[in-house]
Amino acid sequence: MKISAIIPVYNGEKFIKEAINSVLNQTKKPIELIIVDDGSTDGSEFILKDIKSETIEIKIIKTENGGQSRARNLGVNISKGDYIAFLDQDDVWYENHLEILSKPFYNCNNIGWVYSDLDECDKNGLIITKNFLSTLPIKHPKKKLADLLSNDMFILPSASLINKKAFLSVGGFDERLSGYEDDDLFLRMFRNGFDNYFIPKALSKWRIYNESTSYSYRMAKSRRIYAEKLINNFPDDYFMGRNWVRDCIAPRFYNNAISQYLLLNDMKKYNQCKEIYPDIIIYNRLLKNSIYRKTKVKIMKYPALYYLLRKIKSR
Template sequence: MPVITVAAVIPLFNGAAFIREALESVFAQSEPPNEIIVVDDGSTDNGAAVVEELAKTHPVVLLRKANGGQSSARNLAIQNCQSSHIALLDQDDAWYPEHLAILKRPFERASPTDRLALVYGNLDHVDVTGQMVAHSCLDIFSTKHPRTTLEQCIGQDMFILPGASLIDRKVILEAGRFDEQLSGYEDDDLFLRIFRRGYRSTYIDQPVTRWRIHSSSTSYSMKMAVSRMIYYRKLKGMFPNEPRLHTHWLRDLIAPRFFRSTIQDFIGGSRLGDVPRMERTWADIQEIASELPRRPRKRIRRVAPIINLTYRGRFANIARLLLRYAASRRK
């Protein structure tokens, strides 16, 4: 049985409200990690002071760096740890006590020929106060786990949450670590590169993490919108259409995936009256639409003049309806 050592890696940026709960969930593990590394990514609140206080009584290493984003913070910790495996945790999430014990088992049973690189589990969704929203929330999405095809990896979001995963460190280094240009989709990007190298993953259909979603989450930030388009363009370059092979990665999988998510972002901004967000996402929608299959591409071209006239003002609801029409599957 291989010996599995684990480094718990937590990026910290202005997370004073949550970091104590996150770290206490690490301390409470039935099988504790071998290392606990928190990377303060240029915080301006007292989150780092909370970590320093806890480090007086627990084996926590606090690294500090100028603000560069979650990817760079994770990379710094991965580069400076000694363990064989990396357990990621976001500052506003928390592990259940058996988290590491459950995720380690498949690695302990695996042989080198299995090429197992990633084990991940389900999650419970909680709100900003930690109250339950949904048990086993990955069950809500009609997606197959674990990912076994390229189509599953690029045609929809991976839904492999870093905070519910345990990853072979040497495979992360081989795959090139997290892309520091990305402040969203960086996990999908890394897991895709791991998959493309022929490594395998195992899914545990049991909640191992409490996943907190709130208005300050990265998912709702402008950084996420910028990162989404960086990742879209990256995939566009990696997987162009190949008509001679009757394969259209970009047209049939990548563009529809990002078209749907960008429209949802536009609608969210419209409901909040967030004009800069709407302007950004409308420009992104038009860029992505040029790569869509013929019917939705024509629908966007048809409604674009009206959307241009309505989305900034009190008739934004018209723009929302037109975009829903453009994204529909009707013929």
């Protein structure tokens, strides 16, 4: 079984060495490690030059900054393996990550991807939550389209092993997305009939902190693009009783936008609040006659006022 490991890097000097070492120390070795330097301006380039291995071929590609999705696609396009294992620059694989993820592929020809639970850790790599996915009300493995549209999928590329043919058959990552690109990829693979297999054991560490992509403006922009994509691709079908937008997509992104708004509001980032507010209005209207309340939306138009009201209420 030939596995290609791919790490996209952008200004990752703080964590990239630990990520790379976790690939080199695998009990089941990939045939190659492809590192795509996506236009880093920090010291990442100097760290990458010192990476060596006697058992794994290492390829380092330098490109202009085009986003994580483009960097991943570039890595896949030059890969030699039949299976792809992505690793984000600030995440870490446990040493048996590839060994365990690869096993289900031997028993089923139609598996598109295998993924596992993970441990959540802080900026310093210290554990916050063991088996993080098991603490969420999200279903695994993925069996129903409604579940994929209603909730964030929580299938992390760093916790997955992907059939390369399946990946290429759906066109890889949407390069417009720098956030939700994983949901978008696995949704398309699911829709094209590929099976998925979930291992309820943490095989990697997911580092989440306030400087990570999950909290960036780029993520908010990407969420908007992905929501529009879903709304266009899955219109309500009243005849069949499948109201994808009203019952699945709109509630999901309405709640996500509200949560992001509240976070930014508490951080007093009012300009970013104002950028998210139009999204809240749009998703709110798409809810139509759903059970969601709409009364709070009007006051959110004025983030500074909303911040003060939250402070008063908390006293």
